[in-house]
Amino acid sequence: MSRIKVIVAGPRGKMGSEALRMIEKANDLELVGCIDRKNAGKRVQDVDELPSFDAIIFDDIETCIQSVNPDVLIDLTTPKVGFLHTKLAIENGVRPVVGTTGFTKQQIDELTGLAEDKGIGAVIAPNFAIGAVLMMQFSKWAAKYFPDVEIIERHHDHKLDAPSGTAVKTAQLIQEVREPKKQGHPNEQETLSGARGAEIDGMHIHSVRLPGLVAHQEVVFGGPGENLTIKHDSFHRESFMTGVKLAVDQVVKLDLLVYGLENLLE
Ligand SMILES: NC(=O)c1ccc[n+]([C@@H]2O[C@H](COP(=O)([O-])OP(=O)(O)OC[C@H]3O[C@@H](n4cnc5c(N)ncnc54)[C@H](O)[C@@H]3O)[C@@H](O)[C@H]2O)c1
Numbered sequence: 390m391s392r393i394k395v396i397v398a399g400p401r402g403k404m405g406s407e408a409l410r411m412i413e414k415a416n417d418l419e420l421v422g423c424i425d426r427k428n429a430g431k432r433v434q435d436v437d438e439l440p441s442f443d444a445i446i447f448d449d450i451e452t453c454i455q456s457v458n459p460d461v462l463i464d465l466t467t468p469k470v471g472f473l474h475t476k477l478a479i480e481n482g483v484r485p486v487v488g489t490t491g492f493t494k495q496q497i498d499e500l501t502g503l504a505e506d507k508g509i510g511a512v513i514a515p516n517f518a519i520g521a522v523l524m525m526q527f528s529k530w531a532a533k534y535f536p537d538v539e540i541i542e543r544h545h546d547h548k549l550d551a552p553s554g555t556a557v558k559t560a561q562l563i564q565e566v567r568e569p570k571k572q573g574h575p576n577e578q579e580t581l582s583g584a585r586g587a588e589i590d591g592m593h594i595h596s597v598r599l600p601g602l603v604a605h606q607e608v609v610f611g612g613p614g615e616n617l618t619i620k621h622d623s624f625h626r627e628s629f630m631t632g633v634k635l636a637v638d639q640v641v642k643l644d645l646l647v648y649g650l651e652n653l654l655e
């Protein structure tokens with residue numbers, strides 16, 4: 390069976406470099422190109438600390454696609470460029486697997502419509518760690534019984550977006566089973582702006598950014614005389630790679646955009 394031809398955007402990043410190591414171990418994937426701001430024209434193997442691939446680095450996605458004719462794009466970049474990469478990939482018939490977070494709902498809706506028009510698969514997943522996906526699913530179940538909920542997400546201090554995509558996705562899943570509800574005292578006052586965190590339909594989200602952290606989230610539910618805490622920790626970015634590989638394997642069989650890895654898990 391022929392290997393899936395993959396290009397990676399953001400190969401020198403914390404996630405992109407982990408994705409290259411995953412591809413190196415996978416016998417059914419072939420890295421045919423990378424997209425990066427630096428090193429255009431070089432081979433991946435000629436860039437310090439990257440695995441030994443002879444694939445070429447490009448600084449423009451359309452030039453890369455026309456040159457190497459990939460099946461799948463893995464994007465692990467930034468919200469702004471990641472959206473552009475995803476849009477251009479779909480427009481050029483390349484199936485995106487997107488880990489990049491920070492897309493707006495409107496952007497995801499636009500990409501969903503584009504993929505439908507083109508009839509090709511796409512996967513956008515704010516978190517590819519299987520444990521994190523289970524955490525979100527368990528939280529959706531718990532919210533049926535505990536409408537009072539606060540999300541505390543903790544990440545490294547190099548993260549650009551807040552709240553995390555995982556926290557937003559968790560809140561969106563909870564919204565499917567929970568009516569909007571104001572939490573806390575009806576007359577509560579923030580004596581320091583932001584003290585109660587971000588809010589989605591009355592659910593509060595708190596973002597911690599500290600060196601030493603990777604990716605961590607607690608979903609805390611409150612009820613009379615009890616709390617339920619559902620918690621997931623990623624201690625190493627290897628935790629995301631099983632999900633990335635699953636998404637690459639599945640996206641070539643899809644003809645629509647899937648938002649959330651839970652939709653690919655049996
Ligand atoms: N879905 C998940 O499971 C998951 C897990 C971890 C991180 N993420 C997300 O992945 C993204 C990357 O995270 P990270 O920790 O690897 O960040 P990072 O800063 O280490 O890597 C981002 C990379 O993108 C590159 N980049 C920026 N602009 C570019 C451009 N125009 N063209 C090509 N490359 C460009 C940078 O050079 C950098 O190497 C973030 O949005 C983060 O939230 C998702």
Ligand SMILES: O=C(O)C1=N[C@H](C(=O)O)CCC1
Binds near residue numbers: 516517
């Ligand atoms: O390290 C990051 O950045 C992460 N981003 C994703 C998010 O925003 O939820 C997934 C967890 C790690």
